[in-house]
Amino acid sequence: MEKFTTLRSRAIPLDIENVDTDQIIPARFLKATDREGFGNNVFRDWRYHKDGTLNTNFVLNDSKYSGKILVAGDNFGCGSSREHAAWAITDFGFKVVVSSFFADIFKGNALNNGLLPVQVSPIFLSDLMQEIVSNPQTELMVDLEKQTISVKDSELSEDFEIDAYKKTCMINGYDDIDYLINNKEQIEAFEAQKIY
Amino acid sequence: MSKTLFDKVWDSHVVSTIENGPQILYIDKHLIHEVTSPQAFNELEDRGIPVFRPNQIVATADHNTPTLNQDQPIKDALSRNQLEQLSENCKKNNITLYQLGHKYNGIVHVMAPELGVTQPGLTMVCGDSHTSTHGAFGAIAFGIGTSQVAQVFASQCLLLTKPKSLRVTVNGKLKNGVLPKDVILYIISKLGTNSGTGYFCEYAGNVFEDMSMEGRMTVCNMSIEMGARGGMIAPDETTFEYVKGREFAPKGEAFEKKVAYWKTLPTDDDAKFDKEYSFDAEDIEPMITYGTNPGMGIKISESIPVDENPSFKKSLAYMNFEAGESLINKPINFVFIGSCTNSRIEDFRVAADYIKGKKKAVNVTAWLVPGSKQVEAQIIEEGLKTIFDDAGFELRQPGCSACLAMNDDKIPQGEYCVSTSNRNFEGRQGQGSRTILASPLVAAATAVEGKIIDISKQLN
Numbered sequence: 161m162e163k164f165t166t167l168r169s170r171a172i173p174l175d176i177e178n179v180d181t182d183q184i185i186p187a188r189f190l191k192a193t194d195r196e197g198f199g200n201n202v203f204r205d206w207r208y209h210k211d212g213t214l215n216t217n218f219v220l221n222d223s224k225y226s227g228k229i230l231v232a233g234d235n236f237g238c239g240s241s242r243e244h245a246a247w248a249i250t251d252f253g254f255k256v257v258v259s260s261f262f263a264d265i266f267k268g269n270a271l272n273n274g275l276l277p278v279q280v281s282p283i284f285l286s287d288l289m290q291e292i293v294s295n296p297q298t299e300l301m302v303d304l305e306k307q308t309i310s311v312k313d314s315e316l317s318e319d320f321e322i323d324a325y326k327k328t329c330m331i332n333g334y335d336d337i338d339y340l341i342n343n344k345e346q347i348e349a350f351e352a353q354k355i356y
Numbered sequence: 357m358s359k360t361l362f363d364k365v366w367d368s369h370v371v372s373t374i375e376n377g378p379q380i381l382y383i384d385k386h387l388i389h390e391v392t393s394p395q396a397f398n399e400l401e402d403r404g405i406p407v408f409r410p411n412q413i414v415a416t417a418d419h420n421t422p423t424l425n426q427d428q429p430i431k432d433a434l435s436r437n438q439l440e441q442l443s444e445n446c447k448k449n450n451i452t453l454y455q456l457g458h459k460y461n462g463i464v465h466v467m468a469p470e471l472g473v474t475q476p477g478l479t480m481v482c483g484d485s486h487t488s489t490h491g492a493f494g495a496i497a498f499g500i501g502t503s504q505v506a507q508v509f510a511s512q513c514l515l516l517t518k519p520k521s522l523r524v525t526v527n528g529k530l531k532n533g534v535l536p537k538d539v540i541l542y543i544i545s546k547l548g549t550n551s552g553t554g555y556f557c558e559y560a561g562n563v564f565e566d567m568s569m570e571g572r573m574t575v576c577n578m579s580i581e582m583g584a585r586g587g588m589i590a591p592d593e594t595t596f597e598y599v600k601g602r603e604f605a606p607k608g609e610a611f612e613k614k615v616a617y618w619k620t621l622p623t624d625d626d627a628k629f630d631k632e633y634s635f636d637a638e639d640i641e642p643m644i645t646y647g648t649n650p651g652m653g654i655k656i657s658e659s660i661p662v663d664e665n666p667s668f669k670k671s672l673a674y675m676n677f678e679a680g681e682s683l684i685n686k687p688i689n690f691v692f693i694g695s696c697t698n699s700r701i702e703d704f705r706v707a708a709d710y711i712k713g714k715k716k717a718v719n720v721t722a723w724l725v726p727g728s729k730q731v732e733a734q735i736i737e738e739g740l741k742t743i744f745d746d747a748g749f750e751l752r753q754p755g756c757s758a759c760l761a762m763n764d765d766k767i768p769q770g771e772y773c774v775s776t777s778n779r780n781f782e783g784r785q786g787q788g789s790r791t792i793l794a795s796p797l798v799a800a801a802t803a804v805e806g807k808i809i810d811i812s813k814q815l816n
Contacts, residue, residue: 175666176667176670177665177667178549178550178648178649178667180649180779180781182760182779182781182782182783182784183781183782183783186783186787187760187761187762187784188761188762188787190391190419190420190762191391191420191432191434191435191437191438191762192434193394193395193398193437193438193441194394194395194398195395205782205783205787205788210769210787210788233667234550235549235550235553235583238549238550238583238649239485239580239779239781240484240485240760240779241392241483241484241485241499241500241501242391242392242501243392243395243483243501243502243503244502246501261550261553262553263550263553263583264519264553264554264583264585265485265499265500265501265580265585268500268501268504269501269502269503272501272503272504273503323377323378323517324376324377325374325376325377325378325515335503336503336504336507336514336515337399337403337405337503337506337507337510337511339515340380340507340510340511340513340514340515341405341510341511343371343372343380343511343513344408344511346371346372346380347371347380347382347511347512347513350371350382351382351512354368354382355368356368356369356477356478356617
């Protein structure tokens with residue numbers, strides 16, 4: 161897994177609540193057997209009309225905005241457990257998703273793929289959205305070590321929470337498999353004396 | 357200390373705890389399918405890690421399978437490749453696979469309980485968010501991502517932080533025509549799509565105690581639609597009776613020993629939950645959704661609420677509905693009865709009971725997709741197929757089908773589908789399709805009438 165420490169980048173505002181994983185990557189693109197290339201189809205049915213033409217009203221197609229940070233509405237990533245959603249977002253180039261609330265499975269999948277979910281307060285999220293919309297050049301700083309997200313040249317800043325273990329994994333690029341395999345003996349001992 | 361059902365099962369599966377971090381949780385049963393497993397197998401192979409406990413894994417093909425002509429080669433090259441990979445991966449790693457056409461094949465959350473793989477007190481995972489279904493047996497069951505599928509392959513464990521506990525209690529007598537699907541759609545409409553996030557939910561009260569296992573599975577299945585990773589119902593005689601005698605259930609004395617243990621699992625009387633809700637059964641009516649998430653549900657007799665939230669308005673615009681309008685008499689051209697929520701024999705009995713002696717409306721395409729080969733066989737054996745055939749409904753072969761439309765079973769652009777599935781997200785049943793979630797009874801009535809009707813009025 162790629163390491164993550166800090167990121168300075170512009171951001172793309174996706175001001176929609178309850179973005180589900182079917183929107184992030186529609187089911188018809190889940191037929192692949194590898195992890196690559198899902199970025200081409202991220203938010204496919206919002207980025208493109210059914211006839212294949214670009215939907216210029218969709219924020220990802222708006223040339224004013226760019227950056228490696230996606231700022232999204234409340235309850236981001238609800239629905240299906242498909243990790244393809246995290247793969248699609250990272251493959252498109254995002255390193256951070258900011259929202260006031262994340263669905264559990266998506267959050268776990270993001271962390272397992274070096275994509276940092278930054279959960280902020282609803283007020284901060286709304287201020288942040290406004291800031292980016294009024295000035296698309298706005299730069300954000302995300303510091304995982306300090307657990308802060310801030311807007312450059314502004315007072316706007318907030319601390320965020322992250323599980324201490326997951327933080328260590330992200331900073332060092334470790335994944336859970338390494339940890340679990342190193343504990344095989346303990347797992348085997350558990351199996352030998354299961355109580356149920 | 358007093359414990360909840362969830363505590364008891366969770367605590368008995370903790371291998372160890374990382375200081376200030378997650379716990380290593382042992383997983384008893386791992387269910388896999390063709391869509392979310394290939395990348396996990398690849399990862400293990402790339403890292404030279406063997407599958408640790410292949411005999412605790414059960415595989416089926418369901419998400420990406422056709423529901424017609426299953427005996428013939430699959431036309432779509434990508435789908436065919438995905439199924440071939442599943443077969444190869446299972447063969448290489450000595451994993452039992454019930455592939456397309458096998459008498460035990462079916463939707464993972466239908467076939468595993470049928471075979472007795474699902475049992476009280478177990479921990480179960482699958483790369484599918486509706487794994488919560490198996491909680492109906494008093495198991496801890498939840499959906500995982502593909503990286504976690506690889507972790508379970510490698511170690512039969514996951515690193516997890518224990519979720520908080522939530523209890524939803526429903527007591528009272530359900531009205532005529534109110535099915536388990538209505539109960540869960542009602543709960544989600546009241547609590548919203550993220551009220552359960554970070555929690556494991558226990559359903560308690562006489563309404564769930566009185567339900568069949570099929571009904572309990574429908575309820576637990578949709579726990580994820582309110583954000584809860586899993587839902588559970590205390591195991592009781594109904595549970596034991598269902599499990600008894602099934603292919604992989606313990607037999608004879610071993611079964612009795614298990615039952616004695618399972619009886620210790622229900623939540624202690626004075627156990628505390630982090631959050632509690634309770635509802636009266638009498639308040640629940642046949643439900644229907646009008647928006648693009650499962651929390652956007654109303655009683656059929658009600659009108660769509662008015663809300664100025666932009667995401668709410670966007671949702672209604674997608675559905676082409678107006679705030680304040682009733683859905684009664686809306687013409688509907690597609691009806692789907694199936695999915696891991698409602699494709700068990702009881703669901704088809706309810707539908708057949710209503711349909712018997714009636715005809716499908718001419719404007720409606722009505723797909724009935726059984727959850728498994730065993731359900732399909734039972735539909736034929738019980739004579740339900742004849743009822744469906746006579747009424748003009750199309751009984752297809754098992755699979756996930758139009759619930760997520762990965763195969764050819766897609767609802768056309770702009771069309772409404774009254775569906776017994778679990779998600780009404782934009783384009784879920786095909787690009788531009790509009791999903792209205794409902795019970796098998798409401799779906800059957802819609803197919804007969806060609807429009808949405810107030811089923812409770814008709815029944816009374």
